[in-house]
Amino acid sequence: MALLDVTNLDVRFALRRGDVQALRDVCFSLERGERLGIVGESGAGKSVAAFSLLNLIAKPGYIAGGSITFDGQELTAMSDRGLRHVRGHRMSMIFQDPMMTLNPVLTIGEQMVECLKAHRRISSKEARAISLRKLEQVQIPSPSARLDQYPHELSGGMRQRVIIAIALLLDPDIIIADEPTTALDVTIQAEIMALLLELCEKHNVGLILITHDLGVVSQVTQRMLVMYAGRVIEQGPTREIINDPQHPYTQGLINALPQMATPGARLNQIPGSMPSLDNLPSGCAFHPRCGFVARADGSTRHACTDEVPDFVTSGNCRVACHMVAEMLDRERIPAEEIR
Amino acid sequence: MSSTAHAPAAEPASPLLEIRGVEKRFSLSGDFLEQLKFKGGKLVREQKHVHAINGVDLDIQRGEALCVVGESGCGKSTVARTVMGLLHPSAGEIRYDGERIDDLSHQALMPYRRRMQMIFQNPYASLNPRMTIQQTLEEPIRLHHPDWSPQRVKQQVAEVMTSVGIAADWGARYGHEFSGGQRQRIAIARALAVDPEFIVADEPISALDVSIQAQVLNLLMEAQQQRNLTYLFITHDLAVVEHFGTRVAVMYLGRVCEVAPTATLFARPRHPYTQALMSAIPRLEDDRPQHIRLQGEVPTPVNLPSGCVFHGRCPHANARCRSEIPELIVSDDGSQVACHAVEEGRID
Numbered sequence: 001m002a003l004l005d006v007t008n009l010d011v012r013f014a015l016r017r018g019d020v021q022a023l024r025d026v027c028f029s030l031e032r033g034e035r036l037g038i039v040g041e042s043g044a045g046k047s048v049a050a051f052s053l054l055n056l057i058a059k060p061g062y063i064a065g066g067s068i069t070f071d072g073q074e075l076t077a078m079s080d081r082g083l084r085h086v087r088g089h090r091m092s093m094i095f096q097d098p099m100m101t102l103n104p105v106l107t108i109g110e111q112m113v114e115c116l117k118a119h120r121r122i123s124s125k126e127a128r129a130i131s132l133r134k135l136e137q138v139q140i141p142s143p144s145a146r147l148d149q150y151p152h153e154l155s156g157g158m159r160q161r162v163i164i165a166i167a168l169l170l171d172p173d174i175i176i177a178d179e180p181t182t183a184l185d186v187t188i189q190a191e192i193m194a195l196l197l198e199l200c201e202k203h204n205v206g207l208i209l210i211t212h213d214l215g216v217v218s219q220v221t222q223r224m225l226v227m228y229a230g231r232v233i234e235q236g237p238t239r240e241i242i243n244d245p246q247h248p249y250t251q252g253l254i255n256a257l258p259q260m261a262t263p264g265a266r267l268n269q270i271p272g273s274m275p276s277l278d279n280l281p282s283g284c285a286f287h288p289r290c291g292f293v294a295r296a297d298g299s300t301r302h303a304c305t306d307e308v309p310d311f312v313t314s315g316n317c318r319v320a321c322h323m324v325a326e327m328l329d330r331e332r333i334p335a336e337e338i339r
Numbered sequence: 340m341s342s343t344a345h346a347p348a349a350e351p352a353s354p355l356l357e358i359r360g361v362e363k364r365f366s367l368s369g370d371f372l373e374q375l376k377f378k379g380g381k382l383v384r385e386q387k388h389v390h391a392i393n394g395v396d397l398d399i400q401r402g403e404a405l406c407v408v409g410e411s412g413c414g415k416s417t418v419a420r421t422v423m424g425l426l427h428p429s430a431g432e433i434r435y436d437g438e439r440i441d442d443l444s445h446q447a448l449m450p451y452r453r454r455m456q457m458i459f460q461n462p463y464a465s466l467n468p469r470m471t472i473q474q475t476l477e478e479p480i481r482l483h484h485p486d487w488s489p490q491r492v493k494q495q496v497a498e499v500m501t502s503v504g505i506a507a508d509w510g511a512r513y514g515h516e517f518s519g520g521q522r523q524r525i526a527i528a529r530a531l532a533v534d535p536e537f538i539v540a541d542e543p544i545s546a547l548d549v550s551i552q553a554q555v556l557n558l559l560m561e562a563q564q565q566r567n568l569t570y571l572f573i574t575h576d577l578a579v580v581e582h583f584g585t586r587v588a589v590m591y592l593g594r595v596c597e598v599a600p601t602a603t604l605f606a607r608p609r610h611p612y613t614q615a616l617m618s619a620i621p622r623l624e625d626d627r628p629q630h631i632r633l634q635g636e637v638p639t640p641v642n643l644p645s646g647c648v649f650h651g652r653c654p655h656a657n658a659r660c661r662s663e664i665p666e667l668i669v670s671d672d673g674s675q676v677a678c679h680a681v682e683e684g685r686i687d
Contacts, residue, residue, distance in 0.1 A: 041548035141635075155636050185410035186575065190619035190630040212549060215621025242623050256553035258582035259622070263601065266560065267582070269553040273518050 001072070002029035003173060003206060004053070009066035011045075011052050020278045022048045022061065023230050030174065033204040035197075037221035037238060039214060039253075043274050044227040046210045050176050053208070054087050071173070089119050092167040096179040098159035102151035108135075108162055109147030112169060119170055134165040138195060157188035164196060174206040181216065193220055214254060218242045226250045229275055229285040236317025246319040248290045284309050284322065292323040301326065353437060354398035355537060355569050356422065361395045361431035361441075363417050364388040367641065390640045391417040393593040393648075394431070396667065399537075404563065404570040406584035406601070408577060408616070412637060414593040415573045419541045422571060423457050424448055435537075453483040456530035460542035462522035466514035472525055473510030476500065476532050483533045495532060502565075503528040503558060520551035524558065531562060541573045556583060577620050581605050589613045592648040593640055595667060599674030609676045611653050611686065647679065655680040 011023040023045050030036050038046045051057050053068060055075060068075040070086065078086070087093075095101045103111055112131035113124055122130075128147065135143035138161040151159055160180065167175050177196065181189035197220050200207045209221055217224055217238060224241055226234040226249065234247040245251045252270035254260060261267050272289040275281055281288050283305040293304045303309070303322040311318045312325045367387040368374045376385045392414040399405045407415045420426045422433060424440065433441040440451050456479075459465040466475060476496045480487065487495075497507040503524040514522055523543060530538055540559065544552040556579065562568055574580060580587050584601045589610065597610040608614045618630040633652045638644050647665050650656040659679050667675040668682050680686045 041550060157636065186577070186619045187410065187615060187630075187633060190621070191632060193621070194630070194632075213621060214549075215623055218623045219621050253549055254623070256550050257623070258553075258556070258578045261582060263582050264560075266557050267553040269557055270550040271554075273520055273551060274548070 001069075003032045003034075003071060004030040005067075005069045006053070007067050009049070009052060009068065010064045011048055011057060012062060012064045014060040014062065015278075017278070019064075021064075021230060022277060023052065026066070026227075026230075026232055028225055028232065028235060030206050030208065032173065033200070033206055034223065035200060035207040035209065035221045037217035037224035038208065038210045038227060039212065039217055039224055040227035041212060041253075041274055043229075043277070045230040045277075046227050047178055048230075049227070050093075050178050050208060050210050053176060054091060054093065055083055056087075056093075085119075088115060088172070089170045090172055091174045091176060092170070092172040094160075094163055094167050094175060094177040094180045097183050098156055098163055099151065099183075101163055102159060104151055107148050107150055108154075112147070112166055115166060115169055130169065131165075134168055135162070137168065137199065138162070138165045140165070156184055157192065160184060160188075160192050161195070164192070164199070168199060168203070168205070171203065172205060174208065175200065176208045176210070178210045179212070180209070182211070182213075189216075196220070214242065214257065226253070229280055230277055231285065231320065233286070233320045234317060236315070240316055244315075246314050246317060246324050247286075247321050248292050248323065249286050252289075281305075283307055284320075355401045355436060356397075356399040356571070357434040358395055358397040358418070358422065359432050359434070361418070361421060361428045361433060362393055363391045363414075363421055363426060364429045365391060387641060390593055390643050392421070393643065395590075395593075395595055397588055397595065397598070399569060399571055400585075401569055402567060403585035404572055404583055405586050405588060406572045406574060406580040407588045407590060408574055408580055409590035410575060410616075410637065412592075412640065413590040414640075415575075415590050416541055417593075418590070419457070419539045419571060419573045423455065423539050424452070425457075449483070453533045454535055455537040455539065456533065456535040458523075458526055458530050458538060458540040458543045461546050462519055462526050463514075463546070465526050466522055468514055471511055471513055472500075472505070472517075475514070475525065476510070476529055479529060479533050499528045499532045502531065502562070518551075519547050520554055523547060523551075523555050527555070527558060527562070531566070534566070536567070537569045537571070539571045539573075542575070543572075544579065545574065545576065552579075559583070577617060589616065592637060592643065594648055595675075595677065596649065597674065597676050597678075598667065599672075599676075603672055603674050607672075609670070609674060609681050610649075610678050611655055611680070612649050647677075653680075655686050657685075 007027050009023055009026040012019040012021050026049055038049060040046045048057065052063055063076050109128060109131055113127040116122060116127040116130060131147060132143055135146055140146055140158060140161050154162065181192050184192060193216060209217065211217055221238045223236065224238045225232045226247065228249050234241060234250050241250060245254055255268040256270060258267060270289055275285060287293050287304040294300055301322055309320040309322045311320050312328055314324055314328060365388060367389060368385065374384050374386055375382055395418060407418060409415045417426065421428050428441055432439050435451055440448065473496060476499065477492055480492050480495055496510065500507045505521060505524055505528065517525065544555050547555060563570065572583060581601060586598065586600050587604045588595050589597045589612065591612050597613045608617050615631040615633050635652050638651060644651055646662045647660045650660040653660065665677040665679050667677045669675050
């Protein structure tokens, strides 16, 4: 059994005008030490997916259905006390903005010691020693001096290193990183991602990396999910999806990157924009922007506008698309006829 | 008036915009009284400055898209704002079409304001929330063409809205009713409304999603072809530069360290900082990042390093780099590099 198993996760936000479904039928799993990327544009639900793993969704959001099993325990049914043990200890989180995550009125050392003492019965001296060791692991220059510094005295890249050190403090099984490098410059981003990758490999820590940057995902993760309008629409090994995306949205996303076009030529844009979650199109949520609703022979594939697509397996990937399902069906029939 | 007499004789290759030795300092010390300090029993005046840009020289040719790249704090936005006259340079001069514009009065600057327009990064902040789209787009036209009839203004607004892909009958709506991508289209429409020839775009797509970025970049390229625009394009995204730019200027800590045609720069980055920056782009193709790790962090622009501003992080720095500021030197392939090591042939 996988370390983390998410099945049919359904997260809603109770608003005055009714419930808005932020996640529908989200399923994925993570093996011990595996690195998983969750990709999508803003509003796709990738952050909600990550937050719901630790039941960190703030009201009016709530988990309406589905299950999250972590190491054999059901997290959706767990008490606050039980969740507190998991949070930070077994699964820790790295947020996007390193300035907002650190407490500005406590020194780095105080914050690290506080976190350790909340989970373990140890003396302040021991906690400080562990903190120092973690700061050394994240390759911060002069780590012992940093312990007595305040967050504002550090640069953005160093703050994110401190946050990684805090995330690693209790030797978690999984780190959830929500856009950890979006607020940083490219050269710093490259260093932070390299560090995160190195530490995860060395300590066999699982990583769930949420990002909109396909380049980062392709360099760091082994498997990836692509999300659109609250659903997972494609998942599989990162290399396979990047090299041969099946879902028209994934194809569009990759082809829209400037590096995929000849310099100066028109970029391959996806028309339109992501629908709002309280007013989703019928059938496949992507169909109004999809170029494959019409078949090659000119006929319309009505399933796209009428039915929500189920997952089909294509190679090592799972894709929710009627067009892909139809193509796979067509390939299968001749093979059976030959037999 | 002598300049008009000279104009026909000017060679066609004269740049549209010339930036010469421009510096911009921002004072950190407050007003005069706050600057007074007691030191050793004497009253002295102390001033601290952020040196945002230090001696930038750039030419922008007609019809090209010059991209300025660099990391946060390198002064690229300050260059954009200084060019637009939103900031006054502390030293140096800016010439537009041969005329010096940085010392002009507001009144004298007006004709240039019509010819040069700006697109800002955040379309959520750059549109007035209390104005309809129609009002937003009419305002610059009315300002620059006070003699136009209301019909003509409306017609111009309708034309410019259609050209950016916003239905002309949406004019009665407010900014918040549009998505980020649509808002940026409206901001582009506002810039195009007065038929400018030069557009400064400060990170126009970095607040947008990937699929929307492609739409807006395509729109900017179409506008360039149809209207023969010249762009000064500020960005931190090198993938966008590779696609969009005619030439690229790389900035570090308020200085230009390399200027080259886009293809040349990407095929063969010369300056050690450019090389590090290029190697840090996350690419789809490779599995493992092979990036050049720079030592340390960007120094503060309050106390600039002596000599080359990059020497503290440069693997090739020597004594000369620490003491002497490198100038941009034109090399054989048309690129300009400000690096002693490149000049001396220590690195290739």
